[in-house]
Amino acid sequence: MSSPTPVLTEQLKIVIVGHVDHGKSTFVGRLFHDTGRLPEGKLEQLQKIAERRGVPFEWANLMDALQSERDQNITIDTAQIWFHTAKRQYVIIDAPGHKEFLKNMITGAANAEAALLLIDANEGIQENSRRHGYLLHLLGIRQVAVLVNKMDLQGYSQERFRQIEADYREWLKTIGLEPKFFVPIAAKHGDNIASLSRQMPWWNGPTVLEVLDEFTVSELPNAQPLRFPVQDVYRFDDRRILAGRVESGTLKVGDRLLFSPNNKVSTVRTIERWNAPAGNQATAGESVGITLTEQIFVERGAIATLETAPPYELTRFKARLFWLGRNPFRKGKTYKLKLATQEVECEINAIDKVIDASTLETVSRGSDQVCVGRHEVAELSLHTKRPVAFDLHSEIVSTGRFVIVDGFDVSGGGIIVEDNYPRRTADSLHKSENIYWSEGKVTPRQRALLHGHAGYVVWLTGLSGAGKSTIAGELERRLFNLGRHAYVLDGDKIRHGLCSDLGFSPEDRKENIRRVGEVAKLFADAGLICITAFISPYRSDRALVRSILPAGKFVEVYVNAPLEVCEQRDPKGLYAKARAKEIKEFTGVSAPYENPPQPEVELRTDQLSVSESVAKILEHLQIQDADSAITI
Amino acid sequence: MDSLSKLENQSIYILREAFHKFDHLAMLWSIGKDSTVLLWLARKAFFGHVPFPLVHVDTTYKIPSMIEYRDRLVREWKLQLVVGKNEPVLVSGVTYPDGKATRVECCGTLKKDALKQVLDQHHFTGVIVGVRRDEEPTRAKERYFSPRDKNMEWNVEDQPPELWDQFKTDFKKGTHIRIHPLLHWTELNVWEYIERENIPVIPLYFANGQDERYRSLGCAPCTFPIKSKARTVREIVEELRQTRTPERSGRAQDKESEDAFEKLRRDGYM
Ligand SMILES: Nc1nc2c(ncn2[C@@H]2O[C@H](COP(=O)(O)OP(=O)(O)OP(=O)(O)O)[C@@H](O)[C@H]2O)c(=O)[nH]1
Ligand SMILES: [Mg+2]
Numbered sequence: 001m002s003s004p005t006p007v008l009t010e011q012l013k014i015v016i017v018g019h020v021d022h023g024k025s026t027f028v029g030r031l032f033h034d035t036g037r038l039p040e041g042k043l044e045q046l047q048k049i050a051e052r053r054g055v056p057f058e059w060a061n062l063m064d065a066l067q068s069e070r071d072q073n074i075t076i077d078t079a080q081i082w083f084h085t086a087k088r089q090y091v092i093i094d095a096p097g098h099k100e101f102l103k104n105m106i107t108g109a110a111n112a113e114a115a116l117l118l119i120d121a122n123e124g125i126q127e128n129s130r131r132h133g134y135l136l137h138l139l140g141i142r143q144v145a146v147l148v149n150k151m152d153l154q155g156y157s158q159e160r161f162r163q164i165e166a167d168y169r170e171w172l173k174t175i176g177l178e179p180k181f182f183v184p185i186a187a188k189h190g191d192n193i194a195s196l197s198r199q200m201p202w203w204n205g206p207t208v209l210e211v212l213d214e215f216t217v218s219e220l221p222n223a224q225p226l227r228f229p230v231q232d233v234y235r236f237d238d239r240r241i242l243a244g245r246v247e248s249g250t251l252k253v254g255d256r257l258l259f260s261p262n263n264k265v266s267t268v269r270t271i272e273r274w275n276a277p278a279g280n281q282a283t284a285g286e287s288v289g290i291t292l293t294e295q296i297f298v299e300r301g302a303i304a305t306l307e308t309a310p311p312y313e314l315t316r317f318k319a320r321l322f323w324l325g326r327n328p329f330r331k332g333k334t335y336k337l338k339l340a341t342q343e344v345e346c347e348i349n350a351i352d353k354v355i356d357a358s359t360l361e362t363v364s365r366g367s368d369q370v371c372v373g374r375h376e377v378a379e380l381s382l383h384t385k386r387p388v389a390f391d392l393h394s395e396i397v398s399t400g401r402f403v404i405v406d407g408f409d410v411s412g413g414g415i416i417v418e419d420n421y422p423r424r425t426a427d428s429l430h431k432s433e434n435i436y437w438s439e440g441k442v443t444p445r446q447r448a449l450l451h452g453h454a455g456y457v458v459w460l461t462g463l464s465g466a467g468k469s470t471i472a473g474e475l476e477r478r479l480f481n482l483g484r485h486a487y488v489l490d491g492d493k494i495r496h497g498l499c500s501d502l503g504f505s506p507e508d509r510k511e512n513i514r515r516v517g518e519v520a521k522l523f524a525d526a527g528l529i530c531i532t533a534f535i536s537p538y539r540s541d542r543a544l545v546r547s548i549l550p551a552g553k554f555v556e557v558y559v560n561a562p563l564e565v566c567e568q569r570d571p572k573g574l575y576a577k578a579r580a581k582e583i584k585e586f587t588g589v590s591a592p593y594e595n596p597p598q599p600e601v602e603l604r605t606d607q608l609s610v611s612e613s614v615a616k617i618l619e620h621l622q623i624q625d626a627d628s629a630i631t632i
Numbered sequence: 633m634d635s636l637s638k639l640e641n642q643s644i645y646i647l648r649e650a651f652h653k654f655d656h657l658a659m660l661w662s663i664g665k666d667s668t669v670l671l672w673l674a675r676k677a678f679f680g681h682v683p684f685p686l687v688h689v690d691t692t693y694k695i696p697s698m699i700e701y702r703d704r705l706v707r708e709w710k711l712q713l714v715v716g717k718n719e720p721v722l723v724s725g726v727t728y729p730d731g732k733a734t735r736v737e738c739c740g741t742l743k744k745d746a747l748k749q750v751l752d753q754h755h756f757t758g759v760i761v762g763v764r765r766d767e768e769p770t771r772a773k774e775r776y777f778s779p780r781d782k783n784m785e786w787n788v789e790d791q792p793p794e795l796w797d798q799f800k801t802d803f804k805k806g807t808h809i810r811i812h813p814l815l816h817w818t819e820l821n822v823w824e825y826i827e828r829e830n831i832p833v834i835p836l837y838f839a840n841g842q843d844e845r846y847r848s849l850g851c852a853p854c855t856f857p858i859k860s861k862a863r864t865v866r867e868i869v870e871e872l873r874q875t876r877t878p879e880r881s882g883r884a885q886d887k888e889s890e891d892a893f894e895k896l897r898r899d900g901y902m
Binding site: 007010011033037038039040041042049063065066067068076077078079080082089091103104106107112182220231232234236237241243245267272273274275276283285286287300306323336338398401402403407408409410412413 | 637642645679802879891
């Protein structure tokens with residue numbers, strides 16, 4: 001029976017799951033024996049050990065190698081062993097069935113492309129028969145065959161087999177899984193494993209061996225959108241190399257890449273490999289390096305994509321999650337989330353539902369469900385401290401799943417599911433062409449007469465800590481006390497409402513400023529003095545706002561303090577964090593500030609007091625617009 | 633992508649994760665085929681560089697040509713080498729070759745304890761080791777990132793979950809993580825890769841005039857050659873396709889008693 005190992009062409013990883021004691025490890029031992037694949041001397045060795053210990057020989061001991069496993073006749077941890085048929089090579093992953101070792105079952109199954117699920121014909125469908133089925137589905141395994149084992153204990157009854165098949169098929173249907181095959185076997189005796197059993201003349205096949213070859217090896221996601229998570233940035237031999245693995249799609253020299261969530265754009269100059277032709281493209285699964293034409297600031301965690309198909313980039317998403325930690329996953333506690341190479345702090349935002357995966361029943365713990373317990377599954381939404389770049393698991397697997405770290409331990413995993421996530425660029429691409437500005441019957445002049453002054457946008461720009469908010473607030477107060485109609489448009493207010501759908505990509509930042517500009521313009525049109533206080537580091541963004549306002553109504557105020565001064569002030573501790581690299585893309589530290597070449601007002605706040613600064617703005621407003629009866 | 637390339641890409645990914653996560657990282661180099669392939673993969677991962685030191689645990693009982701080969705590669709590939717030795721035990725002579733210890737006890741002091749001394753001395757928190765799941769059954773249960781406690785012990789009954797290439801990289805001070813980038817390779821894969829990449833391996837692996845070769849390399853007193861006519865990498869690949877003899881059958885310490893080797897590994901052996 002033994003045949004030489006074929007030249008390695010394709011490999012399929014298959015996990016063996018099911019309830020405790022249903023015969024998974026026995027099956028693996030027997031599969032090896034019946035196909036002549038046991039290492040030489042292995043059977044004799046295992047038999048001798050059993051004899052010496054005075055216990056019956058167990059086929060399971062091929063896989064259950066730990067003394068603690070043999071003592072208790074139970075699999076504790078998952079093990080892998082290599083197998084082949086004439087068609088291909090298999091990695092057989094034996095998983096434990098005991099609930100206590102669910103984390104080890106997940107470890108085994110998360111690696112597999114297909115599964116054999118064993119059900120003891122005598123005991124029938126048990127808790128973990130169902131839970132494992134559910135988890136296979138959640139882990140994304142769609143190729144499943146069910147082996148109804150220990151048929152000897154049920155007199156090889158076809159009826160019993162059909163009954164289990166019908167019941168379990170029903171269960172899998174409720175969770176959305178369609179098994180490829182059901183096969184009646186008796187692992188211990190080798191029935192229907194490598195050859196058809198004489199005990200079950202009613203079964204014409206397939207055997208398990210035939211079933212294995214019916215599975216297909218999953219194709220690499222080359223045709224999907226490009227996802228290249230940056231794993232590290234190296235400087236070797238005077239080149240700056242971004243190292244990473246192409247998770248999906250194809251990466252080509254000349255591709256213009258958008259890096260999310262730190263949102264820079266650059267072009268692939270070279271693809272780097274060692275002791276292999278460099279080539280001008282890399283496909284899914286390849287661990288390569290790239291160099292870029294324009295040197296931009298990128299670090300581990302960034303996900304490079306084509307600009308045309310970016311990932312979502314948000315601080316909130318919905319997920320289905322399984323929890324393995326000894327301590328429950330609690331609302332109100334901060335955890336570490338790892339998604340591709342990104343790491344970010346996260347919290348539970350809301351738990352929609354906690355499920356017992358072996359019954360699909362909702363676990364109820366009073367009115368407010370504040371945690372997910374060990375071995376439970378939940379539908380929930382998570383909130384991250386910083387925006388995360390992600391995809392739906394149903395669309396791109398590798399960037400659609402994550403793990404949660406509690407303290408030192410990986411304690412849970414989840415997949416990101418559908419919700420109303422705003423796509424980044426899509427909306428701004430749809431420009432309306434048939435909308436005209438409607439002039440009202442009240443003219444700006446009339447409004448100015450009523451208010452006693454014209455409307456303006458006073459646009460404060462400058463580094464964090466330069467004094468924008470302080471000056472804006474003081475200016476508003478002074479104007480108010482003088483009986484003028486003034487209003488500060490605050491960044492946070494805007495981000496919470498009008499711009500809550502925006503992230504921090506270059507497009508989104510630009511869009512944010514554009515909307516602020518539009519609102520400020522309406523305020524000014526209504527006759528108010530609208531004061532804004534945004535860092536607004538880019539000249540082009542400010543120029544855009546200037547362009548939508550009537551000449552003279554946009555007052556650009558450069559709140560200028562040297563970086564050292566701002567950093568010393570550091571009222572929110574942001575510079576410290578930026579220097580510690582806890583905040584990326586921080587203006588002045590790791591992102592540029594483009595100062596205004598010709599601002600209407602420039603305030604050196606390291607030299608002026610707040611009221612002096614405010615006075616300078618007031619002064620400008622008077623001078624600038626004497627004819628619209630502004631008297632301050 | 634062919635299967636060998638898949639294995640390679642996965643190993644590179646793991647090596648890069650290790651390099652990013654551990655400030656005090658080292659790679660064990662036993663001079664054998666596996667750790668030499670691992671070294672090659674490191675050069676792939678880091679574009680020709682090996683950006684961490686190699687630790688060689690020298691029992692002083694290695695086959696002499698292994699040391700010559702080691703020193704030659706260190707020169708040619710510009711490697712940083714740290715050599716660990718359990719001097720007190722060597723001086724006291726409580727070793728298997730001196731007839732004062734069993735084979736397993738000898739591995740315990742000259743390899744495991746010597747390793748612990750090097751790790752402590754250099755404060756390594758990440759140690760890359762070239763073990764494979766198909767070598768023997770306890771290794772079949774290993775993780776890519778496998779924690780060891782402060783006594784270097786492996787708690788095999790309670791290993792961390794490992795999924796979706798998210799590894800255990802958070803750990804208590806005083807403990808360390810073993811990183812196993814070759815876990816998913818078989819012996820045959822290793823030789824196929826040596827053939828594909830043309831990696832120089834020590835000649836002890838090839839059959840000599842007496843039609844004997846080493847299949848697995850350890851200390852001279854405890855490692856025995858196998859009968860073989862394979863004189864080239866190609867011939868080794870062909871030989872392995874046919875055989876059902878386990879790889880470590882020439883390694884005496886694995887066989888002393890049923891669970892002796894398991895105990896050794898629980899105590900921190902590689
Ligand atoms: N009668 C009979 N007994 C079987 C059969 N298959 C397995 N067994 C017995 O069932 C018991 C459990 O088998 P294992 O293979 O250890 O079960 P397992 O599913 O691997 O268990 P865990 O890994 O611990 O979940 C052993 O005593 C086996 O001998 C079978 O076909 N018929
Ligand atoms: Mg088992």
